[in-house]
Each structure stands twice: as structure tokens, then as C-alpha cells.
Amino acid sequence: MPAIMFIHADGRPDRVETSGGESAMQAATRHGIDGILAECGGNAMCATCHVYVDESWLTRLPEMADDEDALLDGTAAERRPSSRLSCQIKITPELDGLVLRLPERQV
């Protein structure tokens, strides 16, 4: 199963094994990564699962949908070109090794 890396706001890394077909948000909450709140449970309605995708991975992710784009305008931490909602990133084998940085705050 692919593994992904979360880098906390203070720089601490956390490697997370994912299980089949789950989103980066689901992997994070299952492993108790507290930098991801995911208040809406992955329904793309809350913007509290915000992550900054490591530059080298940015182009390898599927494009975002309009609703994700709109929600990202409302994130608590600043929106950057690398901003995504982790509940909308489905982990596939090609994403093994993906690096996601956690913002300072989610609300």
C-alpha cells in the first residue's frame, strides 16, 4: 500500500501508510494527525483539511474541481498555489511517497 508523508507546521514529519482507495484526509485522521480537522468528514464543505502539496508533487495530482477551488478561498491559513483539500486527494499507487505540508491552522 502507498505511504504518504505529512510535515507538521513545526517541521516534524509523520509517515502514514494508506489503505486501499482512501483519501489523504482519511489516512491522516485514521492516524491521529491533528493538523487535519476534517470537520465535514470529507464532503468538500468545510476547508479544514487544507494542505500544501510539496512542489515536486504538484503537477502529478489530478486537477481540482470547481467546488474545491471555491472552498480554498476560505481556508483559515493563507491560500498558496500549492493549496489543496486533502479529502479530495485520493491516494493511488502512483502517489506513493507524496509529501503534504500542514498549515498553521485549520479554523
Add this chain to the structure above:
Amino acid sequence: MTASGAAGSGVPHLDVDPFDMTFLADPYPAHELLREAGPVVYLDKWNVYGVTRYAEVHAVLNDPATFCSSRGVGLSDFKKETPWRPPSLILEADPPAHTRTRAVLSKVLSPTVMKQVRDRFAAAAEERVDALLEQRSFDAITDLAEAYPLSIFPDALGLKPEGREHLIPYASVVFNAFGPPNELRQQAIERSAPHQAYVAEQCQRENLAPGGFGACIHAQVDEGAITASEAPLLVRSLLSAGLDTTVNGIGAAVYCLARFPDQWQRLREDLTLARGAFEEAVRFESPVQTFFRTTTREVELSGAKIGEGEKVLMFLAAANRDPRRWDEPGRYDITRRTSGHVGFGSGIHMCVGQLVARLEGEVMLTALARRIAKIEITGEPKRRFNNTLRGLDSLPVTITPA
């Protein structure tokens, strides 16, 4: 209450009435009975299927093509009965119609909009605490859980000052009407005419102040997103679902924090837990207890065969305390990871006002915990009975300033 296996179908039939007074007064023993009876049960009293475990409630919520909303999310099947009011364009709609109206309300109540109203909501919460500190002893439902949302939400919508006393009674009719034709529902509808007239009037464009949520919905007509006749009905959705729900949500949180002083203490030590304390109260008390769906085809759910056109009752509250999903579900724990609870639903109909509710809850609990050392319950709490909403009618408390 007995559970008996019906021959053949494999679905246990129960004679539990989830809308009678005994059930509503204390639903937990019956929730457990239903949860343990099977993944899908049949309730003979109203001839409906029921799901009480987390997995099945979540599955039904997330398969709107099979479990539809357009035939009503109450017991009444809109295909067979005339709805008591024109159906909601969002709650009682399926894709693709739902997708369009939902996009409008999502935009009006987006995280960006919440950033704009946050300071105003927080200031009003502080003012409410000022008033409560003067009173010392008060009713935490009337003077807090109702008074706070009433001091911000109608203004945020852009409603006129006159007639606002209709708002809570109207919502109470709406949520009673999802239930079966029992006394709660019949009485509510019989007395609904003046409240309905008020609401219909306030939904019109000319009655909504510029800049408010209501005016923003009407502005979407100019963008071509909705028609001029749809806008008032979408405003109606906010009037129906936006006030009484948060009253019961905030009421639930205060009732929890007053009952569990260790959790109150934790909150006082770390105010950043306020948002989590509210969210956990929504899981723990589930202010919205139930909603129905109607099957659009024959379907098999966890081994149970359900025919086309059947009503399925989802017990959100029972799913939120399913031990298969939650550790110590009966414990109110403000540090719990609540993500995934179904107190706001799940899937395409998941509460479009959830950000408003959380914002109100967070700023109100923050203001309370910052300035109050102790909340003591000083009299018998009284329950308010509603077919769908769970909450109190009165909660006498005395507070000690910090």
C-alpha cells in the same frame, strides 16, 4: 418493546414507535435495542424500514440515487400524499435539481463569508455573556441558547425587526411535520397558518436587507443561477433550518458542559477546544435526530431486501453513538476526534449551514468559558418535544464569574 424475527425476510420487525413521548423523552434504550436487533429493522407502527448503526446510516446518506429525498425526508411520501407546504428546493430535491440550488446556498454560506461575519458573531456572544453575568441565575435555554442565535441570525439574513417571534414556532412546525401523523404533527400544522404567512412574506426580495444572506440568494437570480420564483423558497430553507437547529445545538453544548464539570474545566484551561466541544455536543445529543429517505428501486442493504417506494428512517443520533464506530460513545469528550459523525448528515445533503452552526457554537462557548468559572444546574431541566429535534424547553442555571 419486543424484537421478533419476521419469517422469511430476515429483517427483524419491532413494535417500537420512535415518535411517541416515552421514546422521545429517553431514546437511548430504544436506540440500543434497535441497533442490536440488526443492521436493518422494520418498524410495524409506521410501516417503515429503519437503520440505526453507523455503517448503514452512512451508506444510505451516501447513495442518494437509491435513497432519494424528492419524495420527502419525513414519513409522508410526496408521490402519494400532498405535502403540507410546497417542497423545499434543496432538502426535498434530488440531483440534478439539487445540485443547482445547493451550489447557490453553498456560495452564500461559504467559509469566505464566515470570515466576514465572524467578528460580528463573536462580539454578540460577548454581549450575551455580559448580560448573563448581570443576571447570575437564568434559564440557559431562553436566555442563552435562544437569545444568542436570535441576536445574530435574523440580522445576518437581513430580516425586518417585526414579527421575528414567528421564527422559532415556524421551525418547530417544519421539524414536527417530518414525523408521522401523531398529535405533535397534527397540532403543529393546525396552528401553522400565521407562521407560514409571516415566513412567505419575509422571503420576498423587497423584505430582505442588502448584504444579508437573503439578499445574496436573490442576487443569484441576476447571475442566472436560479429563477426569481425559486429565490424565495431558498430563503425559506434558511428560515426553516437555520435558527431552531442552532438553538438546540448551543443548548445541547451548554447542557453537556453543565453536566460534565471536568469537560468544562478542560475547556476553561484551553479555549481552543471550544469548537471541538460544540461539535462533540452535536454528536452526543444530535439535535436533529432523524430523517427519512424513499427507495427509488429494489435494493439490498446489508443483506436486507427492500422494495421500491419504501420509506427508510435514518437514526442519526443512534449512529452517532454506535459502539461499532465510536469508543465510549456515551461519554461527552471535548477532545474526541468527531470527524465523520452524522449529526449534520453526510453526502450531498450534508448540512449546508454547518459552518454557520460551528461558528455560533465556537464563539459562544469561547465567550462563556473565558468569563465564567462555574455553571450549576439549579432546577429540573424540562424537555421540549418535537418529532425530529432533540432539545430542552428550560434549563435553570446559576453561574459563578471567573
